[in-house]
Amino acid sequence: MSEAKAVAVKALHGGSVVGRPGDRTRVGAVISVTGAHALVMLDPAHVELDRIHRPQIGAIMSIDAGPTVALGLVSAMSVPAPSLDEPGGDMRIVELELIGEFTKPSARTPARFRRGVTSFPTLGDEVHLATHDELAALFAASGSMSARIGVVKQDTAIPATVAVNELFSRHCAVVGTTGSGKSCAIALMLRSVLKRYSHGHVVILDPHNEYSRCFGDLGVVFDASNFSLPYWMLTFEEFIQVLYPSREGYDEEIEILADLIPAAKKIHASAGGSRMVAERRSEAGAITVDTPTPYRISEVLTLIDKALGGLDSTRSIAPYKRLRARLFAVSQDARYGFMFGGLTVQDTMANFLSTLFRIPVDGRPVSIIELAGLPGEVAQVVVCVTARLAFEFGLWSNGAAPIAIICEDAHRYAPANKDAGFAPTRKALARIAKEGRKVGVSLWVASQRPTELDPTILSQCNTIFAMRLANQADQEALKAAAPDASSSLLACLPSLGLGEAIAVGEGVPLPTRIRFDSLPHEAVPRSLTASFTDGWSVEVDDTGFVERIVEQWRAQRLLLPEV
Ligand SMILES: Nc1ncnc2c1ncn2[C@@H]1O[C@H](COP(=O)(O)OP(=O)(O)OP(=O)(O)O)[C@@H](O)[C@H]1O
Ligand SMILES: [Mg+2]
Numbered sequence: 380m381s382e383a384k385a386v387a388v389k390a391l392h393g394g395s396v397v398g399r400p401g402d403r404t405r406v407g408a409v410i411s412v413t414g415a416h417a418l419v420m421l422d423p424a425h426v427e428l429d430r431i432h433r434p435q436i437g438a439i440m441s442i443d444a445g446p447t448v449a450l451g452l453v454s455a456m457s458v459p460a461p462s463l464d465e466p467g468g469d470m471r472i473v474e475l476e477l478i479g480e481f482t483k484p485s486a487r488t489p490a491r492f493r494r495g496v497t498s499f500p501t502l503g504d505e506v507h508l509a510t511h512d513e514l515a516a517l518f519a520a521s522g523s524m525s526a527r528i529g530v531v532k533q534d535t536a537i538p539a540t541v542a543v544n545e546l547f548s549r550h551c552a553v554v555g556t557t558g559s560g561k562s563c564a565i566a567l568m569l570r571s572v573l574k575r576y577s578h579g580h581v582v583i584l585d586p587h588n589e590y591s592r593c594f595g596d597l598g599v600v601f602d603a604s605n606f607s608l609p610y611w612m613l614t615f616e617e618f619i620q621v622l623y624p625s626r627e628g629y630d631e632e633i634e635i636l637a638d639l640i641p642a643a644k645k646i647h648a649s650a651g652g653s654r655m656v657a658e659r660r661s662e663a664g665a666i667t668v669d670t671p672t673p674y675r676i677s678e679v680l681t682l683i684d685k686a687l688g689g690l691d692s693t694r695s696i697a698p699y700k701r702l703r704a705r706l707f708a709v710s711q712d713a714r715y716g717f718m719f720g721g722l723t724v725q726d727t728m729a730n731f732l733s734t735l736f737r738i739p740v741d742g743r744p745v746s747i748i749e750l751a752g753l754p755g756e757v758a759q760v761v762v763c764v765t766a767r768l769a770f771e772f773g774l775w776s777n778g779a780a781p782i783a784i785i786c787e788d789a790h791r792y793a794p795a796n797k798d799a800g801f802a803p804t805r806k807a808l809a810r811i812a813k814e815g816r817k818v819g820v821s822l823w824v825a826s827q828r829p830t831e832l833d834p835t836i837l838s839q840c841n842t843i844f845a846m847r848l849a850n851q852a853d854q855e856a857l858k859a860a861a862p863d864a865s866s867s868l869l870a871c872l873p874s875l876g877l878g879e880a881i882a883v884g885e886g887v888p889l890p891t892r893i894r895f896d897s898l899p900h901e902a903v904p905r906s907l908t909a910s911f912t913d914g915w916s917v918e919v920d921d922t923g924f925v926e927r928i929v930e931q932w933r934a935q936r937l938l939l940p941e942v
Contacts, residue, residue, distance in 0.1 A: 403507040404432050407473065409442060409500045417442065417451055419506045421471040432508060434473050437868050437892050438533055439509040439517070442475075444500040447482055450492075450509065450517070451475030452890065454867030473506075476867060478889060481513070492517055492888075511536065518888050526571040528564075532879065532892040539882065539893040543572055546842050546886030547783055547821040550812055553880075554829045554857060555846025560878040561825045562904040564844055564895050565785060566593035569745065570902070573597060579744040580737045582769065583785040584762050584792075588751040589904035596742070601735075602749040603717060608764055610676070610710075610718045612728060615640065615668040617767075617803045621715070621760055622705055624801070631698035632705070639682045641666055643674035647724070673724045676710045714754050732772055735765070738780050755791075759801035762792045766807035769820050778819025784811060789824035790831040805833055812839035829856040842886030847875040861890075868892065 406425045411418035419440070425433060434440060434453045442449040455474040462469055477496045484490040509517070514534050524543050531537040546568075553561045570593070573579050583590050591600045610618065615637060622636075623629045644666045666672060683703045690696050710719040737744050748765065750758040769782045786792060786808060793805040811822040812835065824840065826832045830852045837860040845857055849872075858866050861883050868881045868890055875881070878897070883890040 403441075403510055404428065405505055405507050406432075406434060406440070407471075407506045409502055409504045409506060410472075412500055412502070415477045415496070416454075417449075417475045417477060417500055419451075419473040419475060421473060423468065425471070434508065436871060439478075439514065439889075439891070440473075440475060441481075441507050441509045441513055442500040443505050443507075444480070444496075444498050447480040447496075447498045448490075448513070449477055449480045449496050449498070449500050450513075451477050451506075452868065475506075479517075481516070490516060494889075509533075518891075526568070526575055527896070528568050528571055529878075529893045529895040532894055535894070539891070540888065541568065541572075541842070541886045542888070543576065546572075547781070548816045548819075549841035549885050550815065550821060550839055551823045551842045551844070551884075551886060552829075552832075552837055552840035552860075553823065553825045553844045553846070554853070555827065555844075555848050555875075555880070556850075557827050558877075559846035559848070559875070560880075560895065561827075561844075561846055562587075562589060562787065563878065563898050564846070564880065565787075565823065565825060566590065566902060566904055567895055567898050569785070570594065570597075570898075571896075573744055577742075577744065578740045580740065580780055580782045581744055581785065582735065582746045582748065582765060582782065584750060584765060584787060585747050586750045586758065586788045586791065587904075588749040590747045591749070591905075593898070593902045593904055594745045594747070595902070598745040598747050599734075599737070599743050600747045600749060603752045606748065606761075607717050607720060608761065609673070609724070609727065609731070610715075611644075611673045611724070612671045612731070612768070613718075613760075613764060614767070614803070617760065617763055620763075620801055620803055621718075621756075622709055624756065632702040635683075635686075635698060635702055636679075637668050639679050639686075640668050640674065641670075642682055643678040644670065644672050646678055647674045648672060671728060673726050675724050676706060676719065679706060714757050717757075718760075732768065736769065736772060736780070736782050756801065759792065759804050762786065763801060763804035763807050766804070766811055766822075770807065770811050770815065770818060773815070773818030773820040776819075778817070781819035781821065783821040783823060784808075785823045785825075787825045788827075789836070790826045790828050793824075793833040793836050795831050795833055809833060809835055812836045829853045829860070832856075834860070840884075842882070842884035844880040844882050845869060845872055846880045847877075848872040 405422065406428070407419045407421040409417055410420045421434070434456060436453055436456070438453045440451050440453060442451060452475060453473055454476045457472050458469045459472060460470065479492055479494045480496050480498065481490045481492050482488070511534055514531065514537050518531055518537050518539060525540040526543055527538045527540050529539040531539050553564055555561050569581060573581070591598065613621070619626065619633055619636070623633070648666065680703060683699050687696060687699050690699070709715055732738070735746055737746055748761060750761060753761065766784055769784050773782060789808070792800065793808045794800045808822060811820050815822055822836070824832065824836060829837060834856070837856065840860065843857065843861055848854055848857070854869060854872055858869050861869060868883070871892065872881065878895045880893055880895065881890070882893050
C-alpha cells in the first residue's frame with residue numbers, strides 16, 4: 380500500500396492497519412434500515428482502499444449494533460446521483476441483506492454466530508468489511524459433524540464446510556450448466572464425507588457411466604452384466620408401467636393381471652419357494668399384488684391358459700390372449716433381461732438389498748449403478764425401483780442404516796412436465812424428497828435444467844449448490860427454491876468460474892460463494908467430452924474402426940444375461 384493510502388486508511392478507522400487478520404476496515408455507516416435490509420453510505424476515503432478491501436457483491440460486512448455484531452451480505456451497490464464535475468465526491472451506496480449476528484464475547488462465553496438478527500442496526504452504526512477472524516468464525520466447522528469441501532471465495536484461506544447431518548437429512552441439489560463441475564462437486568463432497576464416515580450407504584444412479592473411477596476401492600460398480608433386478612420385486616404399478624407404458628386402452632388386461640399375480644405368488648409360496656412367506660401363508664390375504672415375494676411368469680401364463688379354457692365368448696377371450704402375448708414378449712425381451720433372466724426364481728431379496736445398499740459396508744460404501752448401456756425406459760425402471768426400495772427399506776428398518784440416493788440428470792427421472800417420463804419414478808423420488816428425512820433416506824439431485832426438474836423435489840432440497848448457470852428461466856427456478864435470503868448471490872450465477880458455486884441452505888453455515896477443492900486427476904468423473912480440434916486434426920486411418928464400434932454396440936446388448 381502506498382504511504383498516502385495508508386494515511387487515508389488510518390484516518391478512516393482510527394489508526395489500525397488494513398489487511399491483517401483481526402483488523403477492522405471501516406468503510407461507511409448505516410443510513411437506512413428496512414426489515415432485513417440496510418443501506419450503507421460509504422466513507423469518501425474508501426476509494427483509497429485496495430480493491431480487495433472494498434465491498435463487492437456477495438461480500439460479508441459487519442455492523443456494530445450494540446450488544447451484537449450484525450452481518451450483512453452485499454446485494455447491490457450504486458452511485459445514485461453521479462457527478463460529472465467531481466467524481467471523488469459522489470455518494471456511494473451499498474445495499475446489505477442482513478443474514479445473522481455475532482453475540483459479543485463475555486468473560487464466560489465466546490462470540491457465537493446465529494442466523495437471523497435480534498438486535499437491528501440503527502442509523503449511523505459503523506460498517507466494516509468482515510475480518511478474517513470473523514469470517515473464520517462464521518464458516519467454522521461445527522465439530523466433527525462437518526466435512527471440508529472447498530474454500531470461501533471472499534477469503535480463500537477459510538475452508539468451506541458442509542454440516543453432514545443437515546446436508547443428507549434435508550436433501551441436496553447441485554445445479555449448473557454442462558461442464559460447470561456438478562459431477563466433480565458431488566464426487567468431492569461424497570469422498571470428503573466418506574473419509575470421516577466410512578460406514579455410509581450411498582447409491583449413485585449414474586446415467587453417463589462416469590463415477591466408477593471416483594471412489595477407487597470404496598465403490599462397487601453395477602452394470603447390465605452384473606445387475607439383476609428380479610421382476611417380482613416390482614410393485615404392481617411399476618410392473619404395469621413396464622408392460623403398458625401408456626396404460627390407456629389396457630384396463631381389462633390390467634384388471635386380469637391384478638388377480639393373477641397374487642394367485643401366482645401364493646402358488647409359489649405354498650410350493651415352499653420362500654421360507655418366510657411359507658410361514659406366513661396361513662395368514663389370510665397376507666400376500667397382495669404388491670407384496671415383494673417371488674412368483675414365476677410361467678405360472679402367470681399357465682393361469683391365463685387355465686382361464687382361457689373356461690371362457691367361450693371371443694370378447695372375453697381377447698384380453699387374456701393379448702395379455703399373454705405381451706407378458707411373453709416382455710419376458711423374452713433382451714433389454715429387460717436383467718429383470719426376467721435367470722432360469723430359477725429364488726427369494727434373493729435380502730441378498731439383493733444387502734449388496735445394493737452396502738449392508739454390511741465391507742469397506743465399500745458406494746454402489747454405482749451404470750445406466751448408460753440401458754435403453755431409456757429400462758433405466759427409468761432401475762431408478763424407480765432403487766429409489767422406492769431405499770425408501771421402503773428405511774421405513775421398515777426405522778432408518779437404522781441411513782441411505783443416500785444420488786440421482787444425476789434428475790430432470791430425466793423426475794421431470795417438471797407431469798406427462799413426460801415414467802410416473803412411478805417421479806413418485807418414488809418425490810416420496811424420498813418429501814418424507815425421506817423421517818426414514819433416514821437422503822436424495823441428492825444433479826441437473827443442468829432446474830426448470831425441467833419437478834419443482835416439488837427442488838423445493839425439498841434444503842441445500843443447493845448452484846454452479847454456473849446462464850439461462851434466465853433456470854435462475855428464476857432456483858431463486859424460487861433457494862431457502863435463504865440469497866437472491867442477490869444467485870444473481871452472479873452466469874459469471875461463476877469452473878468448480879465455483881453459490882452454496883445456500885441448511886447444509887452450509889451461510890449462503891456464500893465457494894470454490895470446490897480440486898479432485899485428484901485420477902478421481903475426476905470420466906468426461907465424455909471429446910476435443911474437436913484434436914479429432915479434426917488427424918485422419919481416422921484405422922479401416923476397421925467403424926466395424927469395431929458396431930461390434931461393441933451390439934455386444935452391449937449381448938452383455939445382458941440371456942433369457
Ligand atoms: N473440483 C474439481 N476438481 C477437478 N476438476 C474439476 C473440478 N470441477 C470441475 N472440474 C473439471 O471440469 C470438467 C467438467 O466437470 P463435470 O464433469 O463435473 O461437469 P458437469 O457439470 O457434471 O457436466 P455435465 O452436466 O455435462 O455432466 C471435469 O472434467 C474436470 O476437468
Ligand atoms: Mg456431470
